[in-house]
Amino acid sequence: MKLLRLKSAVLAIAFSAVSSLAGHAESHAIRNCTWCHGTSAQGYLPAPRLAGQKRQYLENQLVGFSQHTRDNPFSKQYMWFATASLSPKTAHDLAIYFSELSPKPAEDGNQQLAAMGRKIYQDxxxxxxxxxxxxxxxxxxxxxxxxxxLGGLEFSYLQRRLEQWGEGYNKTAMHPMPHVASQLSAKQIAALASYLSFIK
Amino acid sequence: MKVVRLRSLLQIAVLAVAFSTAARASDEKAAAGVSQRDLQAKVDYCETCHGLSARGFIGFHPIPRLAGQPVEYIENELKGFVEHKRENKESPSSTNIMFNVGHVLSPAMIHALATHFHDLNPKPFGGAPKEIVAAGKKIFDDGVPSADVPACGTCHGADAKGNGAFPRLAGQLYPYIVTQLTNWAKERAEENSNIMAPIAHGLTKSQIEAVAAYVSYLE
Structure with missing residues (x-):
């Protein structure tokens, strides 16, 4: 009987170690993210919404922070340290976890500019x-x-990201965003960020 | 009077020589009416979506390689988008993008762009499954006689580099060719591509994948 109990305890430990983080909202790794990104990862500025973001994108960004290729000021200040000792496995599991949460739109852009943003986005x-x-x-x-x-992200996050490409941050990022965003005027950026913030 | 006339003639001659030298000095790719600066700006614009050196890029949909395409093919397709002859019923947003892109281009710019992209030769984008390449080569070289599918090389060239209105397939993106061949009637409703409809229809899914994988690696 004692042996059986011991065996199940060992099994339970083994299972919890191999299972992904999904469904373990209390795990330390997730808590470390949600302190800033919000308990349901809907974003809490300047930390962007993670819920519903693409898994591969999240994973790539985590790698980008840990390798210091994503080098804009807030990334440097917060995310470089946050990812300094993140294992590839945990990064992968976190990306899955956040990608599966359902996102809520921020809807905090300028309504007056949304139509202009929509036109640039589509055409x-x-x-x-x-x-x-x-x-x-x-x-x-x-x-x-x-x-x-991009749909439903916070206006000011979208605006800053679009500005930062033109300011020379994240230079090693993949083609084509540095080129695309550096051509946009301040008004066009505000219009795009507004339009996108309202997308559900 | 004579002196004056002679002088103005001389001026004209000098001007003419100066202009012709300037024209020769500018990139010969730039056709009449297109400055090198405008052409380069437009090339950068095209490559934003079609990839560096126009080798293709995978955005929300696969965005095809333009590099090495015959000049005539690129011109035809751009005109097809502008005149609403090439309509992608599966992806209206793609058609809309290319209509918007195309309708602001002058004929001279279309020709200059087509010539520019024709002359590029980057390495293929890659990424296709390699284990089906051999089966694809056989289809490309021999066709599928039992399904009335002719050898691809007959029209697209034995090296798959295309010819005139027949597009180059060498180095084209694997997912782009798969999508085109799978949905030919919906993706390529334009009249001048009717010739491909029965051929695409005659290929099975695995044959389409094999031949797409084969050509995607050709340089």
Whole structure:
């Protein structure tokens, strides 16, 4: 009897070690994220919403923070340390966990600019050689694979990210965002960020 | 009077020589009416989606390689988008993007772009499953006689580099070719591609994947 109990205890430990973090909202790794990103990971500025973000994108960003390739000020200040001792396995599990939470739209952009943002998102501005965001981020800004979901993210987060490409941050990021975003004017950035913040 | 005339003639001659030198000095790719600067800006714009050196890119949908395509093919497709002859019924947003892109281009710019992309030769994008390449080569070289599918090389060239209105397949993105061949009637409703409809229809899913994998690795 004692032996049996011991065996089940060993089994229980073994199982908890191999299971992913999903369904373990109390795990330390998740708690470390939600301190800043909000208990349901809906974002708490300046920390962006993680809920519903693409798994591969989240995982790539975690790697980017730990390797210091994502080098904008808040990333440097918070995320470099947060990911300093993150194992690839935990990064992978965290990405799965947050990608499976359902996202809520921030809806905090400027309503007046949303129509202009929608036009740029869908059509680009061919005369000025500005591409349509929809080509990569999808018809509903839902993202795919390593391309992030933009719909419903916070206005100020979207705005800062778009500004930062043009300011030379995240230089090692993959083609084509540094080129795309550096061509946008302040007003076009505000319009895009507004439109995107309202997408459900 | 004579002196004046002679002088103005001389001026004109000098101007003409100066202009012709300037024209020769500028990139010969730039057709009449397209400056090198405008062409480069437009090339950068195209490559934002079609990938560096136009080798193709996988966005929300696969975005095809343009590098090495015959000039005539690129011109035809751009005109097809502008004139609503090439409509992608599976992905209206793709059609919309290319209509918007195309309708602001002058004929001279279309020609300059087509020539520019034709002359590029980057390595293939890669990524296709390698174990089906051999089966794909057989289909490409011999066709599938039992399904009335001719050898691809007959029209697309033995090296798959295309010819005139027939597109280059060498190095084209694997998922792009798979999508096109799988949904030919919906993706490529334009009249001048009717010739491919029965051929695409005659291929099974695994044959499409095999031939797409084979050509995607050709340089």
């Amino acid at each position: 680009g501005i061919p005369d000025s050689n500005i591409v349509a965001c929809i080509a990569c981020h999808g018809p509903n800004a839902e993202g795919v694979r390593e391309i992030p979901r």
